Structure formats: structure tokens, C-alpha cells
Amino acid sequence: MQKTTSSISNNISFTRGVPALEALPTTLFSECLQAVLAGPDGKTVLQYGHNGGYVPLKQLLAEQYHVDVDQVLIGNGSLHLQDMLTAQLVQTGDVVFTEQPSYDRAIKTFRRRGAKVIGIPLALDGVDITALEEALARYTPRFMYIVPDFQNPAGVTTSREKRQALAQLAEKHGFYLVEDVPYRTLRYSGKTLPLLRELNPERTITVSSYSKLISPGIRVGYLIGPRDIVKPLIALAEDTTLAPVLPTQAAVLEFHKRGYFERNLESLKQLYAPRLQAMISAIKTYLPGIDFAEPEGGFFVSITLPQESNYQHLLQRAKEQGLLLTDGNGFFADHLNAQANQAHTGDRFVRLPFCALTPQEIEAGMQRLAELVRA
């Protein structure tokens, strides 16, 4: 056995997927803000802006995604863009599909805007296509929300074959794919797979953000989609928030221009890759025999505890032992199905964000968790 948990007296938090504090580029970002405000666009970024974001950053994103600039909307973080997109696409009672489990705040957002949210079981290589086809026989969703790379919460990456199947089903049944790809460039190993947008651009709306790649506090997220979606969405964004937050958007562009983005991304990978390895090792050591997706990037690993484990009142018991967990049920859109399907149930589902913890904290946390769930 390793050192006891008492050697780490602080709480260990396996709750939110936040960047490591030490990874936030205060000096580089400050330089960029200064350059923007002293530069030719200094006045522009302090004035009211239009057009769905800081135009030169929209241009950069248009180049990166091989789309036209009028297909890009930059907003105050991707969650708010998803909120407005849902307001635009969904009438009360419309159906939205998510992977099951899926990002809890996205599920909540779709519901708040009146959607009936149906979860399609997620396997270790992406959503269960047979289950999706069965669901499509009963419902045509307005859209399906997918996190194809290093999924939040499960860490799953959708396989190439399943991406192809999703692109085809969207076409066949006439629904949109909303792909949320904030972790995509944080790949620590393996090879990048195509975006859903690359497989079916007319049916895909891509949302992403700089929260995991530069800073969450700057709230710069973006959305790329077909013109007939993006144009009215820009109008709705302007009606809702009047204008974008320009200084931080312009500083993100400067961050790219100066080559800081690549340099920062490399540092993040150096910092996070060993943490992911520590998490995978700790699961295998302390909770042997559990099936889980071993991600090649991103922020999250998740496990489903075995039926026979002691998961009753786990959150409360963990908290008393200085281990903070998120309620697994929030990631399951469809509680009833989740109960019926023995493979996944929220009570036994534990998300394990690893980026903001040292390998030592990760190991200590998993040791605590293993003790708590011992039958």
C-alpha cells in the first residue's frame, strides 16, 4: 500500500473540469491585451461591436475551419451560444438527443429552453448506433448533441466509423449534429479524427471555446455552422447581449499572432498528459477490473462503479472524507432509461477530472474513493 490519505489534508476535488491554475497564461495574455489597446483597434474594442464577434478573430476561425466568415459567431463562452442556439432551433416539446451520459449543463440548457431530452447510450467508442437507430424510429430530434473528442464526462472518443454513421443518419433523418469540441486540440497521444463538420458540413453546428486552451475567465467561445443557422443566431445574439466582449476576443487573436497559442498548447499537454496517466494508473490500481474509456486527451476520465460496490450516499460520505464528487445523475438525460439499463446508472457513475490536480493528489483521491466504495 502507498502512503495513507492523511498525508494530504486538503480536500481533493473531482468536481469541475477546470484548467490548472498554474497553466493560466497571465503574463502572455496581459501582453496581448496591452498590444490590442495600444494598437490601431484600441478604440474599436472598447466601443460597441457588431457582427457576432471581433471580425479579425472571426476571419482566423473561418480559415481554421475552412468556412466563410459569415458562418462564424463568437460569443461569451460556448454554453451561452448553445443556449441561444437552442432558443432558435427548439420549440417547447421538441426532441433533442444527447449521448448518455453527457455534459450536465448542456442537458440542463436544452431542457430550460423547452426540449424533451433523450439520452442515447454511449459505448467506449461512441454512441450506440443501434440504440440511436431505434430512437430515430420513434423520434426525429431537432438536433443531437455530441462531444466527439474526449467526451465530457466519459472521456470517450467517437470512432471514425461512428462519426460516419452519425453524419449519414443526420442526413437521412434530417436533424442537426451539434458537436462540442473544446478539448479536441488537447490530444496527448494518438491521431486526430475528422470533425463531424468535415463529414457533413450542412448538418453540423460546431461549438468550441478557448476556455480549456487559454483561459475560461476571458469567456471566448464560438460557433460555426450553415449560414441559414448562423445569420439569425447572430441577430438573436445581438438582441440578447447587444454586443460581444471585444478586448478579450482581440487579445485571443493577438495570442495566436504572436505564436503564444501553440507554445501554450504545448505547455498544457506537457502538464496534463502525466496527470491523465496518473488517473488511468490509479483507477487500475485501486479499482481493478472496472471497464472505462482510456482517453487520449481532454479533461475527463469517468468510471461506472460495479453493482456490488457500496455507492449509497457516496457524495456525502466522500465529502466527509475530504473528497468532492459531482452527482453522476446530472449526466444522464433520461433517468428512467438509465435505471432500466443496468450498464449505466447515474448513482454509480463517477466523473474524474484530472487536469487541475497533481499526480499525487490524483492518486490520493482515487485511494480515498476506492476505500469508500469497498463493498
Place this chain on the structure above:
Amino acid sequence: MQKTTSSISNNISFTRGVPALEALPTTLFSECLQAVLAGPDGKTVLQYGHNGGYVPLKQLLAEQYHVDVDQVLIGNGSLHLQDMLTAQLVQTGDVVFTEQPSYDRAIKTFRRRGAKVIGIPLALDGVDITALEEALARYTPRFMYIVPDFQNPAGVTTSREKRQALAQLAEKHGFYLVEDVPYRTLRYSGKTLPLLRELNPERTITVSSYSKLISPGIRVGYLIGPRDIVKPLIALAEDTTLAPVLPTQAAVLEFHKRGYFERNLESLKQLYAPRLQAMISAIKTYLPGIDFAEPEGGFFVSITLPQESNYQHLLQRAKEQGLLLTDGNGFFADHLNAQANQAHTGDRFVRLPFCALTPQEIEAGMQRLAELVRA
């Protein structure tokens, strides 16, 4: 007659109420951002934030408004706060009162969230209290939206007596007063009147922003209200946008701490006061005999053209003459009432924002307008 309009070849825009470009404090704000990012909260403001805004700025606002810090929510501009407030308070079909005319984007926001918006005629000293009482005999609104100081669009300041009446009616009939006060501190002459909040704090929700006082591009707006309103609204804000934009909020606090806020406010008054005077003089010179509120501050003067003037297709004809106007109808919530009431009708209503124009441009613009509406 003065110089002809041909001496100014550019378009003159009487459309949006934007600050003068030369008034945007690029250097001072950049200093503040640098100080924040180099300071003890540098990492904090780049990380995810909670609690409805940057806590030290919430503390400053709580002191300024004599409330507790948990009564303050800072968001990405006041329009979005009003959008979320409406989502929280209004069910589809609920009634909201506005002054008539009122801020067009606010009317649109309330409607988008399902409200039935009813405009109460605005006199030169605030809303018509008799008309308000008549409307209250028929409806109890969820809230009444009021811009008590230098109203957008009319430039009207609500008198002390009418503020008192509003506070009492809100109490008697059980509705909220949403007072929007972004221009309040931009007073160029005369004496400050009490906030509605000071007269009835339990029934008043105050919204304001730094858009007119520092910069619109930073999107820092705030809301002050009773705890039972603000607490769930903070939860809704967190669900909607996940986290606030922290660097600009922290820089606003630094702007205050360094004494830049007072200094900047004084410069704004020096710049804008002569522009207001130029607008008032130009109206009296070129459109003599029109009744209008002569504001003592803010961004707007508005006029209602006489019945006998030539106001048909005014926007289009003005545009052809290089004069950009906003459609007056957008400021009238209730078109039918507006038609019936000869005193106010959107077709004849012209808003005249003056801050971003030089006195010369203002005079030339008003001269063009007078020529266009000559019967």
C-alpha cells in the same frame, strides 16, 4: 442661414446612443488590465468565476448602493441581465409596463420572453400617472420598466413627485419597478433625484452598466435587487453563461481604485455637455415651436414632429441626404394606443443621440432634418 449642409459630406448618424470614440480610455483601461493580471488576482480572473461576478467589484457596488453583496449580480452588459431577469419573472402572457416611448431593445427583450408589453404615455416630467392608474385598474404587470434619468429615448427625467408615486403604486399593486440607470451619473447640470430603489427598495430592481461611463466593449453591467430576486437570478446566470467575464470586471474595479473613474467621468461631462447644448440650440433654431424635454444629462434628446410636417418615408429620404435615423416606432410598445393618442406616434418620433457627434455635426444634421420635414 448658416453654412450649407454640403460643407459636411459624410453621413451624420442620429441612430445609436454610442459614446464618442475619442472618449474611450484605452490607455487608462490598459493600465488597469495589466495591473490586474500582474496582481494577486491575476490567475483568479483567468479561471472560471462564480457568485454572479467579480466579488471585489460586487463589494464596491454594494457599498455604492447601500446594499449587501448578495444583492448584486454583475453580468455581460445590462441588456443580458434584463433578458435573464425577464426569463425569471415573466411567464408567457404576463404583462409588463414600459414608459411610452421606451428603449426599443428592452421592449423587444420583454416580448421575446413572452411578455405582453403595454406602454404608458410619458410626459415631459415622467410617466403619466393618471394613465398608469387607469392601466393598473385593468392589469397588474409583473414589472414596470423605467429609465428615470435622462430617459432613452426621450431624454425625460422623472420628477421627484412621480418617483414617489411610482414607488407607492408598486407597493399598492404588488409589482416590481425595474429602473435602468446607465446615464444617471452623466448629469451635466441640475440636481440628482433619488433612485426608485431609495424610495422602495423591496419593490425595485436597479440595472446599470459601465458602457456609457467607461466603455461598451468591456460589457460590464450589473443588477441590484431584493435577495429573493437576485439569488435565483445568479443561479440562472450561472446556468446560462457558466461564468462571468472576469478580467474586464476586475479592471473596472482597478479603474475606480486608481481614481480614474472620477477623472474619466469629468472628461465625459466636459465633452458631452456642449454637445447637448448644441442639440438643444439646433432644435430651437431649425425646428422652432416643438415641445421637447430638455435633458440635464445623458445621451438623448428626442422630438415629436408636428402633425403637419412632412414625415412620410422620413428614414429613407433622410438616408438619401446622408442623415441616418432610427425608426421611431420601435420605441412604442403599443402601436395601437400610439396611433389613437395624437400626442405620440412613432412615425413622427425622432431620437437624437448627441454624444458621438461634434457640435458642428449636430447643427448640420438638424439643419438637414429640418429641410426634410418642411411641409
